[in-house]
């Protein structure tokens with residue numbers, strides 16, 4: 001059975017939630033493998049609006065088993081709230097599980113995230129303040145608390161004590177803030193342990209069994225390649241492995257289990273948080289796109305920075321991810337623009353280049369664009385490729401040719417049904 005991976009190719013918020021939900025229909029499993037509740041994956045089904053932070057976007061279908069894998073970091077407070085919110089909306093969450101090996105975000109991680117951002121001042125990353133970086137730091141420092149520790153409160157007690165003593169030194173001496181209180185955190189997490197212990201499983205064996213039983217598995221990426229800790233615009237990145245390569249690291253499967261790598265890109269670019277963004281638009285069109293595309297963070301509600309499609313960055317991202325098929329979202333947002341620009345080359349230190357530099361900094365980069373005439377009409381109701389305006393098809397064809405990757409599907413609205421399946425043969429071969 002094919003196991004497919006969906007990843008974001010830009011700086012996040014490409015529409016992974018919408019597309020994962022759409023493609024979950026015929027899946028047995030949807031699995032998250034990295035990131036944490038820094039993600040915000042939106043799904044619109046008729047009048048219902050869901051924003052998922054930790055729970056995989058297959059949860060709306062009651063037949064889909066949803067696993068939060070070993071490589072994810074889990075904030076139990078946020079996880080429990082998400083479960084409660086879904087149940088209030090009559091979504092069955094009995095098939096949502098999390099890995100024993102996943103690391104747990106603690107209140108001191110959130111504080112350390114915030115304190116560090118504060119002292120960095122104008123050099124801050126613009127994190128989501130969800131404690132994601134500090135949770136991964138503790139994992140790497142071999143002092144993290146894992147979900148399995150919540151199943152053994154004696155161990156949890158000892159590990160928490162050690163961590164709080166350690167963190168209080170940093171909090172009081174470096175950040176000059178009030179120390180945190182062991183008892184309060186311990187009691188809070190004992191309650192969380194009670195609430196979630198029946199969902200904590202050995203996900204590695206569960207996922208391997210699913211493969212051998214020929215189940216259909218969809219891996220849902222969070223964030224995106226340009227936020228990857230190694231291949232993103234470092235240091236303005238998140239702290240996990242966001243590429244397709246992250247699936248194996250974050251779930252414990254070997255690479256040959258994976259079949260189709262599907263990349264999602266917006267028809268333009270956005271970025272929330274600080275850091276290089278070569279094609280950022282510095283005029284009114286930024287606001288027009290933000291308004292039309294409702295470009296506000298799903299997790300923090302911050303306005304997203306908007307820019308033109310950057311094909312140099314997108315090609316780099318497809319290369320690292322080994323993308324087989326592309327999905328382009330939010331094409332409808334560009335309708336009505338008179339001219340649509342696309343970045344095709346960079347001028348870097350005076351030289352024309354077609355690659356994405358490892359030390360990219362905005363001040364060194366000049367983008368060379370080509371201009372496309374707009375199509376200046378609404379396309380959000382169109383569901384056949386042939387019916388798209390001529391200029392719109394030219395834009396899509398240019399992207400496909402530049403990247404030399406087939407576009408499977410084009411999304412033209414936030415609703416589950418607002419799609420154009422461009423390549424029916426490949427689409428149904430992969431997803432039915």
Ligand code: GDP
Nearest residue numbers: 013014015016017041042298330411412413414
């Ligand atoms: P994710 O993090 O990749 O899942 O993306 P987000 O959910 O954070 O942000 C994408 C936003 O765009 C959400 O509000 C979606 O409902 C919305 N969206 C997704 N696809 C489309 C589309 O094709 N057109 C429009 N107009 N909105 C879309």
Ligand code: IMO
Nearest residue numbers: 012013038039040126127128222223238272273
């Ligand atoms: P989804 O899954 C967009 C950004 C933050 C910040 C940087 C580091 O919805 O696409 P962190 O809190 O991770 O330490 O912040 O990464 N960021 C995202 N931007 N979409 C996301 O997730 C993001 N998750 C983190 O804004 O710039």
Ligand code: MG
Nearest residue numbers: 013040041298
């Ligand atoms: Mg998002």
